[in-house]
Amino acid sequence: MLTLLLTLLTPGCSQADKVADDSAPVEGDADSDADGDSDSDADGDSDSDSDSDADPPEAKLVLNELLAGNKSGATDEAGQQEDWIELVNIGDAAADLTGWSLTDSFGEKDPWPLPELQALNPGERLLIWADEDLDDGALHTDFKLSGDGETLSLLDAEGEIADEVTFPALNDDEAYARLPDGEGPWDLSDTPTPGATNE
Numbered sequence: 001m002l003t004l005l006l007t008l009l010t011p012g013c014s015q016a017d018k019v020a021d022d023s024a025p026v027e028g029d030a031d032s033d034a035d036g037d038s039d040s041d042a043d044g045d046s047d048s049d050s051d052s053d054a055d056p057p058e059a060k061l062v063l064n065e066l067l068a069g070n071k072s073g074a075t076d077e078a079g080q081q082e083d084w085i086e087l088v089n090i091g092d093a094a095a096d097l098t099g100w101s102l103t104d105s106f107g108e109k110d111p112w113p114l115p116e117l118q119a120l121n122p123g124e125r126l127l128i129w130a131d132e133d134l135d136d137g138a139l140h141t142d143f144k145l146s147g148d149g150e151t152l153s154l155l156d157a158e159g160e161i162a163d164e165v166t167f168p169a170l171n172d173d174e175a176y177a178r179l180p181d182g183e184g185p186w187d188l189s190d191t192p193t194p195g196a197t198n199e
């Protein structure tokens with residue numbers, strides 16, 4: 001009785017599994033052609049002749065190099081070896097310096113105004129003496145740079161900080177400079193380049 005029951009059930013199970021297995025592959029092929037090439041031509045050339053999307057030329061004036069202990073380097077108009085600061089315009093339009101200023105004491109005293117020169121062209125540099133000798137000329141600040149290190153700030157016409165560097169203690173005749181020139185991070189340099197590309 002029991003044997004007969006098992007005999008009857010066993011073939012039944014096998015047959016049921018077989019049916020299930022056969023049905024699976026049929027469903028598996030159903031989606032294979034979805035997502036063809038239908039989107040490939042979207043977004044054609046529609047923007048190609050609109051120059052108004054390009055960024056307009058812009059000036060970008062940055063602090064580029066400084067020297068805080070000048071013992072055997074460049075001399076100013078008075079024949080004196082003084083601290084100096086180099087600015088460069090790394091933008092692609094002329095920089096108007098009107099209203100811009102420099103300070104080693106941001107927020108503590110009035111900044112020293114940059115002279116109203118002709119605009120600084122792209123790639124052009126400006127060498128400023130930090131010697132407290134206002135009588136030496138227009139490019140002489142009312143502060144010096146400390147060889148022990150301090151913070152130098154370049155302020156725009158609104159008095160906002162356009163660029164700033166905190167330099168460490170520097171040896172005599174050792175510069176602190178952006179490397180590569182204009183764009184790079186600041187680093188110590190044994191080859192000061194006042195008014196020229198940083199090395």
Ligand SMILES: [Ca+2]
Pocket residue numbers: 068069070083144145146147
């Ligand atoms: Ca100094």
Ligand SMILES: [Ca+2]
Pocket residue numbers: 076078080082129131133136
């Ligand atoms: Ca001087």
Ligand SMILES: [Ca+2]
Pocket residue numbers: 104143144145146150
């Ligand atoms: Ca100072």
Ligand SMILES: [Ca+2]
Pocket residue numbers: 064065086192193194195196197198199
């Ligand atoms: Ca330089």
